[in-house]
Amino acid sequence: MANVDFKSLMGHRPTSELLRLYLSQLAAPASSGMPDVKTYSDVVYFSYFSLGVSLVFDPVDGHRFKPGSNLDQLDQSKLQLRGIDIYNVPKQKPSDKTRRDPSNQFHSPYPVSPIIITLSARDKDGKSRAGTTLEVTSTTTGKDFVLALGEPDRKGGGSGPSSGSIGIWLEWTRHGVMVEFGGDESRGPQAWEKGKDATWSVLSIFSSL
Known part of the structure; x- marks a missing residue:
């Protein structure tokens, strides 16, 4: 397809x-x-x-x-x-097999890979530039997103104990892209240090300004 x-x-x-x-x-x-x-x-x-x-x-x-x-x-x-919210099932470590990210517990993984997203044709200063695309696979990590899109406009999550906190999330408002991450790397007090290796759990694409 x-x-x-x-x-x-x-x-x-x-x-x-x-x-x-x-x-x-x-x-x-x-x-x-x-x-x-x-x-x-x-x-x-x-x-x-x-x-x-x-x-x-x-x-x-x-x-x-x-x-x-x-x-x-x-x-x-x-x-x-x-x-549009697109769901992934991040690869789990052997010790994580009894756990599953609650954000996608009902969804099967999205059946298309890579997912290709058209990015904004304007830079942060509003100047026009050549349009580009972002390719996302089931193994794309936090580091991959930041390398492709730069530092996010908004971010959150990851605080508190790993057993109770929500995963880290990043948002690039200009591109209309928000990413939530799954796995132990995305939670707990060291989530922002380990999060670069976390695989995405939910990819949200929305109308950008």
Whole structure:
């Protein structure tokens, strides 16, 4: 299956032909099924667990939805895609086999590799430059992302005991890319020292400014 330009999907309704085609290209015959829908007043998630992907929709023109609404209760004409969450299953050490990252415990790994992301054609000062792409495989690490994208605009996670803290995450707002990391390297007091070797767990692509 050819890679898709994720940014071209942004703003589309759930029923759009472009989104339907994207999901059908990911799925083996008859394997995608209906999405698992989580509805909040200001955001709706369509999760396709077997495909390793969730579609994140915003309401149109300030519309609000009743939290907990199912697919049949939603007016899909009032939703527009604002982001895509792609899931990975990071390689685990032998000692980690009884543990699994809770952020992707229901998702299968995304079936396309490498994942190709079109980056912003402007630098941090707003000047135009040649557009480039980022290729992400299942083994891409924190160090790889920083080498490709530079220092992130925002970051967090990783504090506290390794058994209870969330994994580190990095965000490049200009490119519309956020990455969460899995495994022991991404948690605990030394997460930022070890995190360069952590493999990504969730790759979020969203509409950038």
